[in-house]
């Protein structure tokens with residue numbers, strides 16, 4: 001027979017109640033379960049794969065669920081060289097992702113065209129989509145990607161969950 | 174059969190079509206007339222055992238006449254022998270070469286690449302479409318008069334291109350006969366003069 005707790009509260013209820021702001025709660029949930037859309041276009045994608053392997057383990061940050069359907073993803077990780085031939089396809093997949101969505105430009109190519117100053121390569125994916133985090137490197141190490149992801153999480157935590165990310169919805173209301 | 178034997182047999186058989194035979198560091202090259210490419214290619218494949226087409230490439234002798242040239246690299250698996258056929262392509266505006274894709278199926282994609290990058294068309298090719306760029310792209314990017322940074326173009330819903338900002342930056346080769354380090358220095362900022370002396374002094 002267990003003795004009733006000497007402390008004067010019901011631990012079954014009190015321990016499970018948290019007071020917070022809805023912004024903080026929503027942001028906390030969003031930032032810790034970012035499902036990436038892996039846009040692996042060139043060599044950087046290998047480092048993206050390494051980041052999800054056990055050694056670097058991107059799932060520690062809640063972002064291991066690589067979704068190959070844009071409908072289920074939150075963050076597009078553009079990892080690699082965006083050729084003009086691919087550019088509109090990337091844009092189209094971005095448009096198919098539901099709001100709220102974020103974009104990480106991983107590596108020199110995705111950020112600026114990298115070493116390809118050429119007729120065939122888009123000079124940075126930010127010509128087509130709004131990029132939240134740029135990661136330097138050619139390729140960036142998986143740690144750099146994790147760092148970028150944590151920066152993005154910080155950014156999300158600082159946003160107004162509804163106002164910033166669902167502006168059209170707020171306007172409609 | 175050695176490469177030299179093959180060259181001798183070809184010279185006996187196609188005396189009128191072979192313009193020049195050369196040998197450099199063990200590699201044999203034959204300059205042939207473009208009209209006899211198919212005939213010679215078939216003979217090489219059927220009689221001389223060149224069962225493998227290693228590569229097809231094309232050259233742009235910009236400013237020269239004739240401007241374009243085709244290069245075929247043949248290989249015989251059985252003898253381990255390599256042979257190169259070269260043929261200049263007449264016509265600067267609309268260069269046409271015969272297709273060898275029925276002799277070696279691998280020529281299909283090689284010829285599409287030559288068509289895509291250099292704009293040489295192939296007579297008798299079963300499916301002459303662009304292979305790297307998209308249908309509707311208006312330029313041939315490996316021609317010498319095509320700028321490194323590209324040209325703007327737009328095929329709605331398919332793809333667009335813009336000129337890349339070179340800004341005299343590190344991707345621009347300095348016109349000099351100096352060594353690579355001088356021609357393409359590893360560090361150069363946009364706006365730096367294209368003068369080789371500066372980099373010579375530094376290195």
Ligand code: SF4
Nearest residue numbers: 043044107108109139
């Ligand atoms: S940044 Fe470097 S590693 Fe990444 S895609 Fe470009 S060339 Fe490859």
